[in-house]
Amino acid sequence: THHSQGSLPRLAQEQQIPSARSVAKRPGRILVTGGAGFLGSHVCEALLRNGEEVVCLDDFSTGTRANLAHLEGHRGFRLLQGDVAAPVTAEVEAAQVDAIYNLACPASPAQYQADPIRTLKTCVFGAATMLEFARSRGAAILQASTSEVYGDPQVHPQPEHYVGHVNPIGPRACYDEGKRCAETLFFDYRRQHGLSVKVARIFNCYGPRLRPGDGRVVSTFIVQALLGQPITIHGDGRQTRSFCYVSDLVTGLLALMRTPDAVTGPMNLGNPAEIPVAELAEMVVRLTGSRSRPVFLKAAVDDPRQRRPDITQARQVLGWAPSVPLEEGLLRTIAYFDRVLAGGEGAAAG
Numbered sequence: 521t522h523h524s525q526g527s528l529p530r531l532a533q534e535q536q537i538p539s540a541r542s543v544a545k546r547p548g549r550i551l552v553t554g555g556a557g558f559l560g561s562h563v564c565e566a567l568l569r570n571g572e573e574v575v576c577l578d579d580f581s582t583g584t585r586a587n588l589a590h591l592e593g594h595r596g597f598r599l600l601q602g603d604v605a606a607p608v609t610a611e612v613e614a615a616q617v618d619a620i621y622n623l624a625c626p627a628s629p630a631q632y633q634a635d636p637i638r639t640l641k642t643c644v645f646g647a648a649t650m651l652e653f654a655r656s657r658g659a660a661i662l663q664a665s666t667s668e669v670y671g672d673p674q675v676h677p678q679p680e681h682y683v684g685h686v687n688p689i690g691p692r693a694c695y696d697e698g699k700r701c702a703e704t705l706f707f708d709y710r711r712q713h714g715l716s717v718k719v720a721r722i723f724n725c726y727g728p729r730l731r732p733g734d735g736r737v738v739s740t741f742i743v744q745a746l747l748g749q750p751i752t753i754h755g756d757g758r759q760t761r762s763f764c765y766v767s768d769l770v771t772g773l774l775a776l777m778r779t780p781d782a783v784t785g786p787m788n789l790g791n792p793a794e795i796p797v798a799e800l801a802e803m804v805v806r807l808t809g810s811r812s813r814p815v816f817l818k819a820a821v822d823d824p825r826q827r828r829p830d831i832t833q834a835r836q837v838l839g840w841a842p843s844v845p846l847e848e849g850l851l852r853t854i855a856y857f858d859r860v861l862a863g864g865e866g867a868a869a870g
């Protein structure tokens with residue numbers, strides 16, 4: 521019929537995309553390290569929604585049980601307390617996971633600089649431990665790397681082949697160099713042991729379950745605006761970031777994990793919409809209807825001046841691009857913080 525002929529090309533295309541771009545895998549059991557954190561809790565939720573079983577390993581240093589409270593009754597979900605950098609426990613061993621998302625690591629500069637030696641150990645020993653565990657199980661492993669591997673970038677926007685501009689002895693180095701070393705380990709395990717590795721370079725991500733008091737710019741500005749406090753801009757506010765809403769980011773991470781073994785990354789995941797920090801402050805004030813005013817404080821040491829992902833690779837390989845505009849994502853995040861500050865939901869500050 522005319523109808524079936526008309527729909528043929530579209531059907532063929534629909535059938536082609538999954539086989540070309542992703543490996544159809546049966547639901548499995550997945551370890552999420554750092555699953556009690558901001559990003560990790562959304563990853564756990566998305567995996568469970570897809571019918572996977574999830575084992576979460578977290579030491580609750582910057583994450584909270586409250587982030588996972590809504591999942592704790594779920595049949596497919598288990599929450600284990602432990603340090604990702606310590607030897608794998610019998611409990612984790614017994615879970616028989618076949619894929620790993622390695623997200624355990626503080627991500628807020630204030631938090632990762634509070635105990636830099638521990639941060640570096642989490643990055644490096646955590647990656648080494650999880651890679652060896654992945655190898656023993658023949659599991660695929662995804663690393664939550666970061667745009668910080670580009671340091672204060674001299675190439676803009678940042679493509680994956682840019683090797684970066686990081687100060688190895690500054691206060692951010694525990695995180696930047698830790699994440700760079702973790703990437704090195706991932707690619708050495710790939711070359712030396714043929715492990716299936718996926719490295720995502722995540723650019724600033726925001727959304728519900730950021731924590732009040734974590735020091736990150738979006739959570740800080742929203743809480744300040746809602747409480748009518750001054751908005752603390754570090755430096756002149758002309759430094760830029762590109763903010764990706766969490767649901768977009770999680771979709772990208774899961775898509776990367778579903779790719780064939782040959783796809784390793786490193787792959788940028790983020791929203792290319794770039795904004796100066798001072799403009800973000802104005803936007804948050806406007807969207808909250810706040811009377812807060814900006815105050816300009818000392819710039820953070822080694823603070824990157826500009827940051828924006830080149831996501832050509834993610835577009836081509838995953839067919840992925842973010843879809844939530846900043847204003848919409850901020851409104852959802854503001855609604856979340858409204859509830860948290862009213863004492864109705866989520867983790868307490870601190």
Ligand code: NAD
Pocket residue numbers: 553554555556557558559560577578579580581582583584602603604605622623624625626627628642646664665666667721722723724725726
């Ligand atoms: P987060 O601080 O909210 O979550 C990190 C989680 O890891 C927390 O639950 C914390 O308790 C846990 N953790 C920390 N050290 C641990 C250890 N030694 N053992 C076990 N658990 C430990 O941060 P997030 O924003 O959710 O970031 C998650 C991951 O994504 C991190 O690896 C981070 O580097 C990476 N990342 C995040 C962003 C972002 O914008 N959110 C950007 C780039 C990279």
Ligand code: UDP
Pocket residue numbers: 628629630724735736737738740741752753754755759761797820823824
């Ligand atoms: N920032 C700011 N005020 C704050 C917190 C952060 O002006 O209260 C700035 C910070 O100096 C940086 C940007 O916002 O230029 C993003 O900071 P964040 O700590 O959220 O992330 P990162 O520096 O890791 O991108």
